Amino acid sequence: ITFKVCDLLAKLNLQVNLKVVLGKFSKLESGQSNSLFMDRNTSLEIYRNTQNIAKIMCSSDIGITNSGLSKYEMAKCGLPTLIISNYEDDKEITRSFAKTGAAIDLGCIDYLDESFFLKTITNIMSKKIDLKSMSLVAKKLMKGEGMENIYKHILWYIMKQIIKIKNIEVGLNNPVFIIAEIGSNHDQNISKAKALIDVAYQSGANAVKFQLFN
Numbered sequence: 154i155t156f157k158v159c160d161l162l163a164k165l166n167l168q169v170n171l172k173v174v175l176g177k178f179s180k181l182e183s184g185q186s187n188s189l190f191m192d193r194n195t196s197l198e199i200y201r202n203t204q205n206i207a208k209i210m211c212s213s214d215i216g217i218t219n220s221g222l223s224k225y226e227m228a229k230c231g232l233p234t235l236i237i238s239n240y241e242d243d244k245e246i247t248r249s250f251a252k253t254g255a256a257i258d259l260g261c262i263d264y265l266d267e268s269f270f271l272k273t274i275t276n277i278m279s280k281k282i283d284l285k286s287m288s289l290v291a292k293k294l295m296k297g298e299g300m301e302n303i304y305k306h307i308l309w310y311i312m313k314q315i316i317k318i319k320n321i322e323v324g325l326n327n328p329v330f331i332i333a334e335i336g337s338n339h340d341q342n343i344s345k346a347k348a349l350i351d352v353a354y355q356s357g358a359n360a361v362k363f364q365l366f367n
Contacts, residue, residue: 154219154237154262155181161270163189167278170196172209177202215277215284219262220247228255229295233287235273237262255291257282321359333358337366 155173162171171190175181179201190197200209210216210230217235218224220243227234234256238247241261251258259270276282315324323330333353339346346363353361 154239155179156185157262157265158217158237159185159189161267162195162274163193165271165274166193166195167274168194169278170198172213173197173199174203174206174209175199175201220244224250224256225295228291231288231292233257233284233291235259237265253290253294255287255294318360330360331358333361335361335363337364339363 155175159171159173187197187199200206203209206226207230210227210232213232215235216223216227216232217237218227220236220238220240224234224236224247236247236251236256237259238244238261241263244258244261247256247258250256257273259273260266273282277284312325315322315327317323318330321330333356335346335349335353339349350361
């Protein structure tokens with residue numbers, strides 16, 4: 154997504170300061186981005202594995218990100234956001250977030266509408282898109298009541314219905330169903346993964362949750 158966005162922005166030859174933030178595991182080389190903006194008006198700054206991404210977000214006018222958690226971090230900073238989904242499965246969450254007015258959904262990277270992307274950027278530069286309003290919505294959306302709202306939604310859901318996981322009923326008047334988060338802490342080691350499952354079981358967990366990457 155990062156290289157694709159840089160490639161499209163280079164075509165516009167904008168007179169802006171572009172900040173590219175690369176994560177620890179990003180395979181994109183700095184030279185790849187630099188080469189796109191040679192002899193262009195765009196000023197390019199590249200940050201790799203930065204420890205203060207909030208400072209970068211707060212000093213920017215707009216952010217472009219994927220469908221991960223960064224969109225919520227940008228909203229917390231009041232940063233209007235353009236979102237490109239990584240996968241088809243992400244599009245519903247992205248659309249729902251964009252409907253708040255804090256972000257614009259640009260679609261999935263696999264079938265990104267380049268003309269829509271370029272038009273959106275052009276409209277931002279010509280101030281046809283009100284970034285100030287987007288920023289205010291984003292700040293209101295992430296005003297620090299997340300835990301309370303999550304609690305209300307969970308309570309509403311469990312009051313509404315009983316769900317079954319395998320043969321275990323989960324919901325009101327049933328024992329708490331505990332899911333242990335293993336994530337990617339198995340370090341791609343099957344023995345370590347099994348050991349973590351055993352520890353979770355011994356600790357009283359009903360299930361475990363993994364994160365998978367391809």
